[in-house]
Amino acid sequence: MPADFNWAIGGEAGDGIDSTGKIFAQALSRAGRHVFTSKDFASRIRGGYTAYKVRTSTEKVRSVVDRLDVLVALTPRTIEENMDELHDGSVIIYDGDRTTMADVDIPENMVDLDVPLKALAEDAGGAIMRNVVALGAACEATSFDIEHLDSSLKKRFGDKGQAIVENNKQAARLGQEYVQENYPDADLDYELETTDNDYVLLNGDEAIGMGAIAAGCKYYAGYPITPATDVMTYLKGRIEHFGGHVVQAEDELAAINLALGAARAGARSMTATSGPGIDLMTETFGLVATSETPLVIVDVMRSGPSTGMPTKQEQGDLNMLLYGGHGEIPRFVLAPTTVNECFWKTVEAFNLAEKYQTPVYLAADLAMAVTEQTFEPEAFDMDAVEIDRGKVVDEDTIEDHQTESGGFKPHEITDDGVSPRAFPGTAGGAHMSTGLEHDEQGRRTEDTEMRVKQVDKRNRKVETAKEREDFSPREFGDPDADNLIVTWGSNEGTLVEALEYLDDDDVDVRILSCPYIFPRADLTEEFEAADQVVVVECNATGQFADVVEHDTLQRVKRINKYDGVQFKADELANDIKETLAGEGQEVEA
Amino acid sequence: MSSQVRFTDFKSDKQPTWCPGCGDFGTMNGMMKALAETGNDPDNTFVVAGIGCSGKIGTYMHSYAIHGVHGRALPVGAGVKMANPDLEVMVAGGDGDGYSIGAGHFVHAVRRNVDMSYVVMDNRIYGLTKGQASPTSREDFETSTTPEGPQQPPVNPLALALASGATFIAQSFSSDALRHQEIVQKAIEHDGFGFVNVFSPCVTFNDVDTYDYFRDSLVDLQETDYDPTDREAAKEKVLDADKEYMGVLYQDEESQSYEQTHGLDSDMSDIDHDGAPEDAMDLVREFY
Ligand SMILES: Cc1ncc(C[n+]2csc(CCOP(=O)(O)OP(=O)(O)O)c2C)c(N)n1
Ligand code: SF4
Numbered sequence: 001m002p003a004d005f006n007w008a009i010g011g012e013a014g015d016g017i018d019s020t021g022k023i024f025a026q027a028l029s030r031a032g033r034h035v036f037t038s039k040d041f042a043s044r045i046r047g048g049y050t051a052y053k054v055r056t057s058t059e060k061v062r063s064v065v066d067r068l069d070v071l072v073a074l075t076p077r078t079i080e081e082n083m084d085e086l087h088d089g090s091v092i093i094y095d096g097d098r099t100t101m102a103d104v105d106i107p108e109n110m111v112d113l114d115v116p117l118k119a120l121a122e123d124a125g126g127a128i129m130r131n132v133v134a135l136g137a138a139c140e141a142t143s144f145d146i147e148h149l150d151s152s153l154k155k156r157f158g159d160k161g162q163a164i165v166e167n168n169k170q171a172a173r174l175g176q177e178y179v180q181e182n183y184p185d186a187d188l189d190y191e192l193e194t195t196d197n198d199y200v201l202l203n204g205d206e207a208i209g210m211g212a213i214a215a216g217c218k219y220y221a222g223y224p225i226t227p228a229t230d231v232m233t234y235l236k237g238r239i240e241h242f243g244g245h246v247v248q249a250e251d252e253l254a255a256i257n258l259a260l261g262a263a264r265a266g267a268r269s270m271t272a273t274s275g276p277g278i279d280l281m282t283e284t285f286g287l288v289a290t291s292e293t294p295l296v297i298v299d300v301m302r303s304g305p306s307t308g309m310p311t312k313q314e315q316g317d318l319n320m321l322l323y324g325g326h327g328e329i330p331r332f333v334l335a336p337t338t339v340n341e342c343f344w345k346t347v348e349a350f351n352l353a354e355k356y357q358t359p360v361y362l363a364a365d366l367a368m369a370v371t372e373q374t375f376e377p378e379a380f381d382m383d384a385v386e387i388d389r390g391k392v393v394d395e396d397t398i399e400d401h402q403t404e405s406g407g408f409k410p411h412e413i414t415d416d417g418v419s420p421r422a423f424p425g426t427a428g429g430a431h432m433s434t435g436l437e438h439d440e441q442g443r444r445t446e447d448t449e450m451r452v453k454q455v456d457k458r459n460r461k462v463e464t465a466k467e468r469e470d471f472s473p474r475e476f477g478d479p480d481a482d483n484l485i486v487t488w489g490s491n492e493g494t495l496v497e498a499l500e501y502l503d504d505d506d507v508d509v510r511i512l513s514c515p516y517i518f519p520r521a522d523l524t525e526e527f528e529a530a531d532q533v534v535v536v537e538c539n540a541t542g543q544f545a546d547v548v549e550h551d552t553l554q555r556v557k558r559i560n561k562y563d564g565v566q567f568k569a570d571e572l573a574n575d576i577k578e579t580l581a582g583e584g585q586e587v588e589a
Numbered sequence: 590m591s592s593q594v595r596f597t598d599f600k601s602d603k604q605p606t607w608c609p610g611c612g613d614f615g616t617m618n619g620m621m622k623a624l625a626e627t628g629n630d631p632d633n634t635f636v637v638a639g640i641g642c643s644g645k646i647g648t649y650m651h652s653y654a655i656h657g658v659h660g661r662a663l664p665v666g667a668g669v670k671m672a673n674p675d676l677e678v679m680v681a682g683g684d685g686d687g688y689s690i691g692a693g694h695f696v697h698a699v700r701r702n703v704d705m706s707y708v709v710m711d712n713r714i715y716g717l718t719k720g721q722a723s724p725t726s727r728e729d730f731e732t733s734t735t736p737e738g739p740q741q742p743p744v745n746p747l748a749l750a751l752a753s754g755a756t757f758i759a760q761s762f763s764s765d766a767l768r769h770q771e772i773v774q775k776a777i778e779h780d781g782f783g784f785v786n787v788f789s790p791c792v793t794f795n796d797v798d799t800y801d802y803f804r805d806s807l808v809d810l811q812e813t814d815y816d817p818t819d820r821e822a823a824k825e826k827v828l829d830a831d832k833e834y835m836g837v838l839y840q841d842e843e844s845q846s847y848e849q850t851h852g853l854d855s856d857m858s859d860i861d862h863d864g865a866p867e868d869a870m871d872l873v874r875e876f877y
Binding site for chain 1: 635667675857858
């Protein structure tokens with residue numbers, strides 16, 4: 001009985017793969033098991049193939065692996081696509097009555113569970129429930145208590161009425177019983193232990209949306225784009241309960257401008273997009289920075305350039321986020337490393353934005369955004385959320401920031417670079433913000449001295465933040481190891497799992513995972529203390545490696561993956577070993 | 590406070606650098622008077638300006654304001670208003686700003702029907718970039734970049750607005766001070782997107798669409814028995830290629846602003862909790 005169990009359902013887009021997979025994942029999570037899900041959109045063969053994969057264990061799981069123990073195959077292609085990951089004793093559940101599945105060949109060494117999914121679903125009240133019949137069969141195959149499935153069916157279909165829930169429960173029972181009766185001797189040596197733990201299961205986009213609400217965000221404007229759309233979907237229908245509003249804009253140009261308007265009006269405001277949308281938003285990004293408007297801009301990265309591979313992983317936008325925009329623009333760039341960090345970094349992004357009156361980029365990536373992970377609910381401890389709105393002035397304090405003739409100074413030159421902020425409606429605070437260079441009152445100027453003062457003032461905020469905030473990396477592995485692995489974004493989980501493989505081969509490494517891209521920690525000492533430094537990232541040119549080389553004036557080795565698929569732990573462990581041994585550099589051409 | 594507000598309270602201490610005689614002076618005066626007349630004051634007013642000579646208006650007025658990027662003033666205005674419906678929001682820009690680079694946003698701002706006014710200073714030329722054709726320039730209007738004229742029909746902003754579902758469409762003329770002020774006032778008072786195309790002559794680069802031209806050709810709808818609530822009549826007027834009209838061309842009296850239909854009535858700048866809002870833990874429980 002393997003502790004780490006891998007299950008998948010695959011078929012054609014439109015077969016209800018995602019929702020079925022999610023029902024099973026939720027059932028596992030409710031049964032006190034850790035879950036890590038991933039979505040597979042095959043690139044080898046064009047077409048509608050799609051799969052939802054669930055890795056589960058009683059231990060924490062942090063990445064995907066190349067192994068499948070039970071596969072629900074709705075199409076023959078599902079079996080072909082996953083053949084490499086199937087092994088001796090893998091169970092394949094399929095409907096042999098389906099014409100396309102009639103002649104599939106299940107390899108001898110695997111367990112063949114031919115279940116009349118459609119017919120049984122019809123018996124339970126409708127063919128549409130055929131996937132749920134398969135879930136019932138999967139429960140039987142894994143000795144998993146079907147009552148856990150009931151509760152997730154209730155969650156999924158509760159809105160549609162009790163009758164629908166009951167029909168689905170019945171459909172699952174029929175699948176379970178069919179396997180019991182027809183395959184009594186099948187050698188099913190899987191057994192999914194349950195625990196009393198309560199976990200929550202969510203993905204990065206949802207965590208970002210939840211973090212926004214927790215941080216008091218009231219306004220969201222966005223334009224749909226994979227894989228950022230789920231942020232908007234999550235907020236819509238939820239943020240309203242907290243006095244907020246979501247707008248689907250006509251394009252990203254409008255989205256960021258709507259969000260900017262709301263931010264100027266004093267609301268905590270956010271937009272989210274992916275690469276192509278960031279390009280469009282870059283025009284207004286400069287205005288956001290120059291007008292010193294607090295704004296959170298989420299980039300859920302996908303494969304680029306141009307439309308690239310919209311459903312595939314990449315961390316290729318870093319240069320754009322760090323340097324995008326004409327002129328020189330102070331900004332924060334944060335990169336969450338896990339689904340849970342998506343929540344906390346979003347909260348932090350709002351605080352940084354308001355404390356320093358700058359735009360904040362939150363750089364998430366596809367692998368994290370669409371991946372669901374289980375956490376203890378305390379990982380999202382709402383009591384620990386803090387709100388810092390920075391230097392907001394009101395009617396009483398505004399006088400300290402006015403000129404002799406009563407003009408408010410929204411761009412007052414201050415030691416820390418941060419100026420007072422007056423929400424519209426504040427008496428005595430009327431002022432104009434502009435993308436033109438301006439004086440302390442916000443009035444256009446081309447005065448050379450004032451230009452330099454304002455540029456310095458804006459840049460000074462970064463220095464202030466470096467003094468006041470903690471931009472340390474997260475650390476894993478052996479703190480005394482000679483080999484230093486540096487990474488950012490969603491690779492952290494995979495690296496942490498890779499540690500086990502490296503340990504088996506006696507390779508000691510220290511891992512620094514950097515959630516702050518700008519400003520970032522100075523890694524010079526760490527680099528000097530290490531024999532070898534390897535930077536791991538999902539892009540071809542090593543964008544983060546470039547910046548740390550620049551910071552530390554030291555060359556690093558690089559592991560780059562840019563085939564559209566996130567790293568897997570065993571594969572990454574091998575790459576690290578080879579790279580440390582001086583072999584191979586770039587993986588995946 | 591509002592009872593004592595005079596239109597000069599909306600003036601900033603910056604002297605306009607517009608060319609002497611520019612139509613934008615009159616356009617701005619009318620806007621300030623209309624704001625004061627409708628009971629607003631600089632602290633509750635938010636002006637969003639575009640880019641161009643016209644866009645400089647934000648600098649010359651005194652209120653909360655933002656001078657945006659070229660063509661994107663309308664979404665900024667909508668964001669401001671949605672986040673704080675108590676503010677009086679006025680968006681201003683040029684014909685290039687609004688109907689060229691910003692044309693997409695114009696159509697959608699009209700559809701969205703946020704309660705704000707949009708004043709376009711239409712001089713049928715690009716002023717600030719020194720005299721190129723604008724989307725409202727005549728087909729044969731010769732400019733440095735179109736020596737034979739644009740050879741394309743001009744954009745018809747009124748028809749575009751009507752086709753997009755506008756609830757308030759008006760046209761005015763900057764030098765007819767009283768009528769201009771009245772029309773802008775009606776746009777402010779309208780519950781929804783109050784769109785006013787203002788003929789605001791450029792005395793430096795446009796010698797065709799001049800004060801004299803508009804004075805002679807404009808037909809004031811107020812002097813006819815025109816009914817602005819009649820959409821069919823409005824259709825006829827906005828598509829009339831032979832005449833230019835002044836006044837309210839269309840007003841949907843049933844118009845309900847975006848904020849009303851979406852239940853937006855609070856000032857979102859308030860965060861009345863120290864940490865996460867009350868009940869936020871429910872958001873986590875949902876994921877069990
Ligand atoms: C993205 C961008 N492109 C071009 C410009 C240059 N530009 C400044 S004003 C303007 C045209 C303004 O024309 P209009 O809106 O008619 O205003 P006017 O100056 O006539 O009042 C242009 C193209 C700019 N500022 N930004
Ligand atoms: S160039 Fe034309 S539009 Fe610009 S200020 Fe002069 S007259 Fe007015």
